[in-house]
Amino acid sequence: KAGVTQTPRYLIKTRGQQVTLSCSPISGHRSVSWYQQTPGQGLQFLFEYFSETQRNKGNFPGRFSGRQFSNSRSEMNVSTLELGDSALYLCASSYRDTKNIQYFGAGTRLSVL
Amino acid sequence: GENVEQHPSTLSVQEGDSAVIKCTYSDSASNYFPWYKQELGKGPQLIIDIRSNVGEKKDQRIAVTLNKTAKHFSLHITETQPEDSAVYFCAATSSGGYQKVTFGTGTKLQVIP
Numbered sequence: 392k393a394g395v396t397q398t399p400r401y402l403i404k405t406r407g408q409q410v411t412l413s414c415s416p417i418s419g420h421r422s423v424s425w426y427q428q429t430p431g432q433g434l435q436f437l438f439e440y441f442s443e444t445q446r447n448k449g450n451f452p453g454r455f456s457g458r459q460f461s462n463s464r465s466e467m468n469v470s471t472l473e474l475g476d477s478a479l480y481l482c483a484s485s486y487r488d489t490k491n492i493q494y495f496g497a498g499t500r501l502s503v504l
Numbered sequence: 505g506e507n508v509e510q511h512p513s514t515l516s517v518q519e520g521d522s523a524v525i526k527c528t529y530s531d532s533a534s535n536y537f538p539w540y541k542q543e544l545g546k547g548p549q550l551i552i553d554i555r556s557n558v559g560e561k562k563d564q565r566i567a568v569t570l571n572k573t574a575k576h577f578s579l580h581i582t583e584t585q586p587e588d589s590a591v592y593f594c595a596a597t598s599s600g601g602y603q604k605v606t607f608g609t610g611t612k613l614q615v616i617p
């Protein structure tokens with residue numbers, strides 16, 4: 392069974408640009424969560440999607456958005472990038488909700504210059 | 505919202521010794537507590553979890569204990585091996601449906617051969 396796949400693995404952008412990250416969950420998993428990981432803040436929850444609906448959202452500005460497609464694949468978008476958005480963005484999938492085991496992808500490393 | 509504190513932030517042990525990582529949480533409604541191990545360049549991987557109706561759970565060299573009254577839970581690794589070296593995260597999820605997962609700030613464990 393293939394694991395959670397995140398693309399791309401690395402991204403370099405400049406301030407003011409926007410970026411889209413992709414996450415393909417494990418087959419059969421319907422819940423996809425996104426996290427931001429930084430050395431200073433640890434793992435911060437961004438949002439969770441289930442059956443194309445955002446079910447929960449963390450405390451991030453509206454520049455961070457996401458969506459989920461009918462095949463459970465999810466994308467995350469960050470608009471008007473700031474230097475502080477540089478981080479590892481992790482996606483996790485689970486069968487139904489976050490109390491089922493979450494399986495993480497390897498992440499997308501975003502650098503904003 | 506939930507707040508999870510994790511200690512220590514770094515831990516060095518000799519191979520064969522035990523390692524203990526402690527976490528406290530603030531939301532008494534939290535009832536699911538997973539532990540993740542993150543190796544360099546990889547996403548976090550679940551190593552053990554415990555639910556609030558259980559006080560202790562063990563899986564080979566790894567055990568987790570939960571004290572609901574004091575709102576703290578701990579990870580115990582016995583007979584540590586060099587491959588245990590990684591960053592470990594505790595997390596807590598509240599019981600109110602599909603709630604977000606709150607992570608601790610991580611413990612970098614180094615096992616010295």
